[in-house]
Amino acid sequence: MGRDAGFLTMYSGLSAGADIILIPETPFDFEKEVVDVLRKRAKAGYKYHIIATSEGAYPKNESLERDFKTISKESIEKLPKDTFGNPLLAKLNISKIIVDELNMRDDLKEVFHNNGVDFECRSVVLGHTMRAGTPNSFDRILGLRFGLAAMKLVLEGKFGNMVSLQGNKIETIPLSEGVKKKYITNDNDKMELRDLLVKIRYLSKQK
Numbered sequence: 001m002g003r004d005a006g007f008l009t010m011y012s013g014l015s016a017g018a019d020i021i022l023i024p025e026t027p028f029d030f031e032k033e034v035v036d037v038l039r040k041r042a043k044a045g046y047k048y049h050i051i052a053t054s055e056g057a058y059p060k061n062e063s064l065e066r067d068f069k070t071i072s073k074e075s076i077e078k079l080p081k082d083t084f085g086n087p088l089l090a091k092l093n094i095s096k097i098i099v100d101e102l103n104m105r106d107d108l109k110e111v112f113h114n115n116g117v118d119f120e121c122r123s124v125v126l127g128h129t130m131r132a133g134t135p136n137s138f139d140r141i142l143g144l145r146f147g148l149a150a151m152k153l154v155l156e157g158k159f160g161n162m163v164s165l166q167g168n169k170i171e172t173i174p175l176s177e178g179v180k181k182k183y184i185t186n187d188n189d190k191m192e193l194r195d196l197l198v199k200i201r202y203l204s205k206q207k
Helices: 007-016 030-044 061-067 073-077 094-103 106-114 127-131 137-155 189-203
Strands: 020-022 051-053 161-166 169-174
Touching: 007 020, 007 051, 007 189, 020 030, 030 061, 030 094, 030 106, 051 094, 061 073, 137 161, 137 169
Parallel strands: 020 051
Antiparallel strands: 161 169
């Protein structure tokens, strides 16, 4: 999930302890931000690595031309389009492409082997798995609160609005505001936190 905005992947990656987080707002360099990080982590003694990837994560043009063997700019441009003319990025399956590219990297496999680590890389799409989680008490009560607030809007004839959770309060906002995409800006502290955690997680084991 996350074709244009990466906040879902950012929050999921940070809370789950992902080692690399790729989001649409910041096109990535495959060599520097994926391969090099995995290489450094393997040398530092880490045996497992998690890459959290948004559906719309996209490599920089120079990285696409230099580092990728299974896709090209032309293959991305030929993707099917939705009714609005946007490419169906789900058809690209960027997480599988990253796995395929990593599995072709003999140099990376050698680094893992030299550090006593078996190299195995696979892609898991968590969309339905995450949405099908068992709700806790907060989730159940929140659903009831949303339903109550929405029914009040209907009874009051306040159409064109939606209910949302703001802090710990249920607030009403216009639908036009609710459908806006939540882009993560480069000066966001979550972006800084993501980059720092990448460094900390392999530097912490270095002697």
